[in-house]
Amino acid sequence: MTTSISTGVYLTHLLRQYGVELVFGIPGVHTVELYRGLTGSGIRHITPRHEQGAGFMADGYARASGKPGVCFIITGPGMTNITTAMGQAYGDSIPMLVISTVNAHGRMGSGEGWLHELPNQQALVSGVCAFSRTVNRPEELAGMLAQAFAVFNGARPRPVHIELPINVMLAEAGHLPMPEPMQLSRPGPAPAALAETARLLAGAARPVILAGGGAARAEIGRLAEAFDAPLVMTTNARGLLPPGHPLAVPLSPSLGSTRALIAGADVVLAIGTEFGLTDYDMNEDGGFALPGTLIRVDLDPVHMARGITPHLAIVSDAAGFAEALLPLAPAGPQKDGAARAARACKGRDDLPEAYLRDLNLLSLVRDTLPGVRMVGDSTQLTYAGNMNYEAAAPGTWFNSATGFGTLGYGLPAAIGAKLADDRPVVAISGDGGLQFSLSELASASEAQVPVVLLLHDNSGYGEIKSYMIARNIPTLGVDIYTPDLAKIASASGWHVERVTDVVQLPDFLREGAARSGPTMLIFGDDLRAQLPLD
Template sequence: MGNSGISTGVYLTHLLRAYGVEVVFGIPGVHTVELYRGLAGSGIRHVTPRHEQGAGFMADGYARASRKPGVCFIISGPGMTNILTAMGQAHADSVPMLVISTVNAHGRMGSGQGWLHEMPDQSATVAGVAAFSRTIHRPEDLAPAVAQAFALFASARPRPVHLELPINVMLAEAGHLPVPAPLRLSRPAPDPAMVAEAASLLNNARKTVILAGGGAAHATLAPLAEALDAPVVMTTNARGLLPPGHPLAVSLSPSLPATRALIAAADVVLALGTEMGSTDYDMYEDGGFPPPARLIRVDLDPLQIARGLPATLGIVADAALTVAALTAALPPRPPGDGAARAAAAQAGRAGLSVDMQGDLRILDLVRDTLPAARLVGDSTQLTYAGNLGFAAATAGSWFNSATGFGTLGYGLPAAIGAKLADARPVVAISGDGGLQFVLGELASAAEAQVPVILLLHDNNGYGEIKSYMISKNIPPLGVDILTPDLAAIAAACGWQVARVTDLDALPGLLRQGAAAGGPTLLIFGDDLRAQAAARA
């Protein structure tokens, strides 16, 4: 049934609502106001960041926490160039994000005549960080393009999608167009013959190791691991898939010697939903990751299976469905040395530097104080330590920007997006350098009344890069930066602020922040890290 007297911009709102979209992140501009006409009364919440990069990071955090696509409304030209960094992070981490922008009207786009926000080819600029970028040339083209975006999010490797509406199309009449029912798509199931072959390999193995990546984060993995007596090495985006204390859980990076020794001794390695990228498997770029003797790879992306280490068997399918099929196909076996092998690998945490062990103690304290919390990290020292050895409480409760694309400024806006997804506590982890990329989002959080907790390490500069420069005998230039009074800025934006100088005070401050009705900033310095290191 049509909707008479509505523009294509309003029609878009109807489509998004039909697909269950509940939140849109965006900054209105003269080129996008028609997109906003239909938002009032639609039931879709609008959140205004202070920069389009913040909008993209918020959408990213929302998508990871809600398992729904994050949606952004972005103006043409500078709005699109501003969001490219956030799209790059989402592309690298396979996060579903729908970026809807305007573009100059037909006859003006790409004309070179200097129209407002004009770019030579906006869609081509975006294409490198999107699964696809498409220009909607007619109102009739919009619903099929939205359907294809959500089909990709539901059943393929999810990545950002960009749809751009020329201004004349956005204003065009669309009342004659129906709002189609959303497509219902299944996830790709594994080929039964391939499952049988994989099950045979695994059943005959005696020292299996499972490598779990972000693509397996929603699998029910414990029964399979227990049937195989197989330690589970969880990469950054799979942490918490097995809980802390599970005898087969290994929350230690495969870039570290103890985990690599575990993998090297395996007779079969089952890799689930992991691209086996260097920031997880070879973070120090020493080339020391051991090629498995026999490798079974399960991934939605056939090209990813063909990259990197050669696989004995490649299964193009959803990891969760494949795990369920393998579990059903394998007979149980009595416990062997799997728990001992996992414990030996996990003991490698003691080989980390004292500073990193102290950072992990702080993270453990946050987890144990707020067991339901999500910890959302920026590229900062606590996050780097966490990616090496933090044991998250549950799947999806630890994610950050310090792998893959590796952006700065991610932590706070992504935490805002994650908090909008549900009622779970959210703790953002950032450094003072990274926070200065997104200071404006302090106001966004207060305005949206999002009760996030920001755990901020203030060391007056880019401390991690400074240490790296010194280790390479490079004069540490450009890293000792002017750091403003971040506590005063946050307070001026309406945040509750406290300085943490005693490690024993941290749990109480975290609980207060979790119970607050608005955002809380907890600032700590190197003195707190030293206390934690002394107790590690």
């Protein structure tokens, strides 16, 4: 006998089939049927206070876990709210499954003023996702989910949007099968291209490897050691080699010494990096040059045809490529990779004093909390970290200050990251950025997520103010009224400490990481001034 269930409940069963353990969403009258099947399903639901927060939480969860972050989003305003978060995830190639409702057939796009009606919801979000599809019949849902997970598991991972018209969500689906998820392998390198790569790298006098976020889960550090090649790690690849490794170059390729290293290479192997300008030409001065032979490895063949044309283009998963190339590395004498990496790393000395102090603050956090994952907003500490923070492991440093460049990301993304595993998580935010997602303080308390928020309070948009001053622009709109964030956090269930002496910080960090709920540590420019420059 067929059990009677709605398509909304059928969706929950399908998500469990794909191993989904967590959903972020805010219930509304158009989505409540999606919630009917959550009870007893084993899927935990987290309620943010804004759909943008839901998207940022899903983003942080995906980066930390390697699994897609899943959101249940209401028709219309819910979708307009989450598009900013989808834009950040799209820019950074983060898997996110956004499941929304849409007005029923005969109502959607009618212009008759139905609740939450948009002229074309799918068109609204299509620019920030790999695809957006409408489930017109219950029988289509399983296939669309299979396509979504094919993107997550086999192609360049990006957000996917699936919308269910309300009449379809309510439709009978008890007769539908429960298909097993498709087992999908990512593409690997062609043997001829692999052999040519090994030949070029083995014959190179000055090889360099460039790694982006697409390589963060691959054994790129072992490749660097095998070919004695300095490894330049962009923001989302930090930690592929640990701090102090002789081949590690955790210095932005927008800086002169890193650019000199790359320009002096005779062979460059670029893995999982799109050569985005926010990594390679942050100041938009056009100074990045790559005159040597370029081998480029990426999942996205279309993107390899943009910008710098490679000598050899290899469509492959980074992990599979590294695994296949390692046995082909020569067992010969070491070259001068460590010396070249050391010269590049001296570029740290040219950073502004404020950045050097901030980098020492970040190192203090890293060394105090072993294994810590730091999740940054677009704020001064994060900008400094993107220049030269030395992450201890891959996936332990990420933020919204590259690519799409959103504000309000740090806190909700850190909540999502903490839900993924047991690592200590420290969110980095400024008082201006935090006010974009201030309501998510309550979300962290409700979910009992023990994140530590390191909050730089300078009563305004300090980085933009400095930018305006440097260009002789009147500083209008940057000195903002800042409420008492400590009181707001306390009222939201947070433990709050003001850090005025840098000697206090390690104990505050350890105590915060050990609590069962969230902790806010507020500091000002006086604390930054106490940090060393070396």
